[in-house]
Amino acid sequence: MPGPGSRDRRNEPYADRFLKPFREYEDDLGEDLIGGRARLNLSRPSRIPAHPRLVIPGDPASREAFDRAIQEDPASPLGVEVGSGMGRFLRGVAQARPDLVLLGCETRLGFCLKGLQKADRLGIKRLFMVWGDARATLPLLVPAGRASQAWLLYPDPWWKRRHAHRRHGARMAAALAHVLGPDGTLTLKSDVPLYLQAMARSFLETGLFRRDPGPGPDGFLPPTDRELRLRHDQISSFTFRLLRT
Numbered sequence: 001m002p003g004p005g006s007r008d009r010r011n012e013p014y015a016d017r018f019l020k021p022f023r024e025y026e027d028d029l030g031e032d033l034i035g036g037r038a039r040l041n042l043s044r045p046s047r048i049p050a051h052p053r054l055v056i057p058g059d060p061a062s063r064e065a066f067d068r069a070i071q072e073d074p075a076s077p078l079g080v081e082v083g084s085g086m087g088r089f090l091r092g093v094a095q096a097r098p099d100l101v102l103l104g105c106e107t108r109l110g111f112c113l114k115g116l117q118k119a120d121r122l123g124i125k126r127l128f129m130v131w132g133d134a135r136a137t138l139p140l141l142v143p144a145g146r147a148s149q150a151w152l153l154y155p156d157p158w159w160k161r162r163h164a165h166r167r168h169g170a171r172m173a174a175a176l177a178h179v180l181g182p183d184g185t186l187t188l189k190s191d192v193p194l195y196l197q198a199m200a201r202s203f204l205e206t207g208l209f210r211r212d213p214g215p216g217p218d219g220f221l222p223p224t225d226r227e228l229r230l231r232h233d234q235i236s237s238f239t240f241r242l243l244r245t
């Protein structure tokens, strides 16, 4: 507990920090992509077991099941999450909305696999994970306008200058705008208000999104792993909703 006279900073843990600038509008992301552009051509490392719903951009065969899932039933809505970690949020969505096909994007291959294995144990069959930086993988994998909802939940604020280019700005906005159909919803959540505002501002500045005038998050949104930790530590989190223009 904070001592007498000190401020209780549990709800403002980042109050004295600021976001370092980064180049949001580079034409070619090149090595700014997490893992570098070369990763897009890599196949699955042998230490990672194959999984029928693990999509590896460098292995075209690995995307067949996902392609089938979104083509077989074009009316079946697609939901996309960027930065899924081990997929707790998507498993919650899958259980509440079995009609959705779900795609999680994650740069950590081990997390992709763990998330899928946990989904298997729950009998969830329509949740796919793609390995790699979503700024590159989403346009490669998802037909334009195919998704009805997207989520970007508790991304790392990357405080260090050398990591600032990993923050979500105009390039991520373009990738998410590519997958979302007109009026598709994008929910952003963060416990770092500064970062949430910066993301929302740069997404709106692209003209690809408008602010959702609605009252708040769409119905039931299951918690992410980070959200559960924040709740436990009684740290506030914030939500911003956008609509595809």
Ligand SMILES: C[S@@+](CC[C@H](N)C(=O)[O-])C[C@H]1O[C@@H](n2cnc3c(N)ncnc32)[C@H](O)[C@@H]1O
Pocket (backbone or CB within 6 Å): 034, 082, 083, 084, 085, 086, 105, 106, 107, 108, 111, 132, 133, 134, 135, 153, 154, 155, 156, 166, 224, 225, 226, 227
């Ligand atoms: C801070 S964690 C939050 C994970 C989860 N959303 C949660 O709330 O528990 C951010 C996750 O996003 C992933 N990530 C970061 N940038 C990404 C990108 N450009 N594309 C895909 N995944 C990304 C990281 O590997 C990490 O697992």
